[in-house]
Amino acid sequence: MQPSSKVHLYDFEVASNDEVGEKIFRLVMRSPELARELRPGQFMNLAVPGDASHIVRIPLSFASTDAEAGTIEILYAVVGEGTRRLSEMHVGSTSTVVGPCGNGWKVVPGGRALCVAGGIGAPPVVAAARALANEGREVDVVLGAQMAAKLWGEADARALGAGEVVMTTDDGSYGMHGFTTQAMEALLARHEYDLVVTCGPAVMMAGVARLAEGAGIACQASLERMMTCGFGACSTCNVAMRAGGYKSCCMDGPVFDASEVAW
Numbered sequence: 244m245q246p247s248s249k250v251h252l253y254d255f256e257v258a259s260n261d262e263v264g265e266k267i268f269r270l271v272m273r274s275p276e277l278a279r280e281l282r283p284g285q286f287m288n289l290a291v292p293g294d295a296s297h298i299v300r301i302p303l304s305f306a307s308t309d310a311e312a313g314t315i316e317i318l319y320a321v322v323g324e325g326t327r328r329l330s331e332m333h334v335g336s337t338s339t340v341v342g343p344c345g346n347g348w349k350v351v352p353g354g355r356a357l358c359v360a361g362g363i364g365a366p367p368v369v370a371a372a373r374a375l376a377n378e379g380r381e382v383d384v385v386l387g388a389q390m391a392a393k394l395w396g397e398a399d400a401r402a403l404g405a406g407e408v409v410m411t412t413d414d415g416s417y418g419m420h421g422f423t424t425q426a427m428e429a430l431l432a433r434h435e436y437d438l439v440v441t442c443g444p445a446v447m448m449a450g451v452a453r454l455a456e457g458a459g460i461a462c463q464a465s466l467e468r469m470m471t472c473g474f475g476a477c478s479t480c481n482v483a484m485r486a487g488g489y490k491s492c493c494m495d496g497p498v499f500d501a502s503e504v505a506w
């Protein structure tokens with residue numbers, strides 16, 4: 244997917260903002276124009292009001308959009324000051340958002356696809372799974388987290404009705420006891436795939452990319468980097484490439500062909 248020509252500053256209003264897991268919040272924001280423009284795998288840069296010293300916007304992916312209602316569903320983890328203040332935005336409060344940013348998933352028709360997410364990487368992976376299922380593909384989804392309280396996305400993945408859904412936790416508190424890569428190995432033994440998509444901790448995505456490459460399957464990975472400007476001007480979001488050199492996560496990504504990344 245090419246970068247959208249409609250990267251703009253939009254207003255948004257909080258429709259709901261609730262804690263749905265341990266330090267995991269589900270934000271539904273109303274921003275009708277942006278909701279129409281966003282494509283799965285793209286992200287947006289939110290300004291959280293309330294602290295003039297904190298000028299850096301927060302890059303966030305989304306799980307779903309509702310063009311009719313004009314809303315965007317975001318899942319985010321509270322990890323620092325910006326996301327803590329975001330978690331305190333109440334229904335009806337407003338701010339601005341820049342988007343749609345970056346290149347999303349390449350959603351192409353084909354055979355069976357495997358979607359693998361770790362932790363807060365789940366929202367864009369569920370969005371990818373939905374888009375792939377809409378292309379008529381069979382889609383298996385693996386969603387993993389450290390523990391049950393940090394898992395999100397099972398209901399959404401099952402609602403696709405497009406294939407297997409496997410939940411994993413590192414501590415065994417829900418689903419399969421183990422890592423997403425172990426679940427992926429079991430699925431690779433049972434099914435033929437022509438596409439893997441993944442988002443999550445870098446170490447997990449490196450493992451997923453290695454398994455996909457070993458099996459000869461194309462793999463797309465959505466990467467996370469610190470982002471200062473969000474529009475290609477500062478180089479804080481550089482991604483090292485296997486062939487040498489760097490690409491920017493905000494402009495060239497966040498979705499990359501996993502075989503091109505120097506993991």
Ligand SMILES: Cc1cc2nc3c(=O)[nH]c(=O)nc-3n(C[C@H](O)[C@H](O)[C@H](O)COP(=O)(O)OP(=O)(O)OC[C@H]3O[C@@H](n4cnc5c(N)ncnc54)[C@H](O)[C@@H]3O)c2cc1C
Nearest residue numbers: 302303304318319320322323324325326363467468469497
């Ligand atoms: C393209 C993209 C999409 C993202 N989508 C989501 C999402 O859907 N849900 C979600 O919860 N988070 C997502 N993130 C991560 C999110 O942007 C950061 O967690 C957030 O900016 C942290 O802000 P803060 O002020 O709360 O934390 P800070 O106080 O700035 O930092 C707290 C901790 O988080 C780390 N951190 C800060 N920014 C980032 C970053 N951009 N990437 C990785 N680690 C970071 C810092 O190193 C530090 O350890 C995404 C990041 C990118 C680049």
Ligand code: FES
Nearest residue numbers: 473475477478493
């Ligand atoms: S965040 Fe500045 S170049 Fe990507």
